[in-house]
Amino acid sequence: MDRVILHCDLNGFYASVESLSLDEETRKKPMVVGGDAKSRHGIVLAKNEAAKKYGIVTAETLYQARKKCPDLLVLPPHHALYAHYSKVVNAIYVRYSDYVEKFGIDESWIDITHSMHLFGGPEATAHAIRETVKKETGLTISVGVSFNKIFAKLGSDYRKPDAVTVIMREDVKRMVHPMPVSNLLFVGKATLRILEANGIYTIGDLAKKEEVFLSRLLGKQGSMLYRYARGLDEEPVKKYYEQEEAKTIGNSMTFAKSLVGKEEIKTGTLRLADVVAQRLREAKKRCYGVQIGIKDDDFVSISRQKKFKNSICSTKDIYQTAFALIAEAWEMSKPVRLLNVTAIHLCEENQEQEQMSFFESPLASEETKYEKADAVLDEIRRKYGEESVGFARLLDKNEKKKKDEL
Incomplete structure (x- = not known):
């Protein structure tokens, strides 16, 4: 007996969450969620x-988007709110099956093989x-709706928004x-070029x-794509409450537009580090x-990492470490198409740490000061929105001259 797997994809998730607080007329207007609304x-x-x-696409600049649509409504992101709705929606999924596996903040697989009869x-369950x-x-x-995870995801992409698509064996x-x-999942641009070059x-x-x-x-x-294309994927859906933290x-x-030069790369690094530190x-x-x-x-890529004796969580520490790794490994004149900053080797914030006493570490009080400042920024953002306060480096250069405040 074939399994029955659902892939559920929240439509335009960030934009849809922001629309909940708008009136009916405003919801109909072209709208994006982006960075500083005043920044080009x-x-x-x-x-x-x-x-x-x-024709507005994700990852283009607001300046480019406004050229396509001068009356575009730009709203700042509220990541804490998106995380909240993600949890609420997944809690709904769990009512229909214990087997619910998140795939990012806005997608989940659900195995309803043993519960769909209820x-x-x-299709009725979907x-x-x-x-x-x-x-x-x-x-x-x-x-x-399909018999494996890969085809179920193809189904959720087949018709949007607010739709159900069934792909069973006879439909393949x-x-x-x-x-x-x-x-197909995991066919990126580099893989696509190789495949197309081979017909x-x-x-x-x-x-x-x-x-x-x-x-x-x-x-x-x-080998993986061979299995995916032929419908041979048998990867199970994980139980919701047993997934690893x-x-x-x-x-x-x-x-x-690729980043080029020290200043642009610094700005991109700070933007990412700020989000990572806040999520931490x-x-x-x-x-x-x-x-x-x-x-x-x-599509030439590199990866570097650095470990510490003591744990950190401040934007300043994550940013400075990330940029130091980049500066050491990357020629600043080379374009940066994609940039990633990741906090690794996590621990609970109250976990006992092996660290020097404050009398032995002249930097300890300085680190505490930055962490307290971050806590204040977090509180302001929770109350007034993600873009209510930030770093001067992230402002448009025509509005404020850039400074290396970090």
Whole structure:
């Protein structure tokens, strides 16, 4: 008997959450969630359906987005609010099955194989979940229904927003095989170029290839994509309450325009480090290390990390460590297409730490001062929004001359 797996995807999640506080008329306007609304160089993090019609895409600058739509409404992000709604929605999913596995903040797989009979079958269960989420939160989801996780995800992407798509074995050749191979999970730009160079443009093209050929072409990833394209993925959905606690907290950004030069890279690093540090503190965690990842326009990538004897959680410490790693490993004149900053080796904030006494460490009082300052910033952001207070370096250079305050 085949399994029945759902993939639930919250539609335009950030933008949809922000829309909950808007009146009906404003909700219809083109809107994005982005950085500083006054800045030309803030980044689009999410957009609503009206904004999509103007060709606005995630990760482009607000300046570019406004050129496409001069009347664009720009709202600041509220990450704590998104985390709250993510938990609320996943709590709804758990009513239908114990097997709920999060895939990012806005996506989850649900295995309803042994519970769907309680709700009327596969498609009826999917609709029940969709309607419950909409009724209780005001948010919409698209649901894919299939016999494995990979095809279920293809289903949730097939029709949006607020829809259910069923892809069973008899539907694969008709629905899945004509899809662009880029739709398949973990087929990025670099992999896509290799596949297309070998005449593989659709999932059907990929399914026709032998595993040996794909393994020679892509290594282990080739074998994985072979299984995915042929519907052979058997990875189970994890139980919601048995999933491992996050071992890292990170943030990454693919830039619409690559960063070039020390000042731009510093600004990008600070933006990411600030979010990572804030998430650390929200999770009541500290870290014993920082890791950075960089990818250039040719998809050449590097990764570096540094471990500490004492744990940290301040924006200043994470930023300075991250940029020092970048400066040591990267030529500043080379473009940075993607940048990642991750806090690694996490511990509870109240966990006993091996550290020198304050009498032995002249930096200890300084570190405490920065952590207290961060706590104040966190409180201000909780009350007045993510963009209510921040670092001068993140302001548009035409509004304020940049300074290396950190």
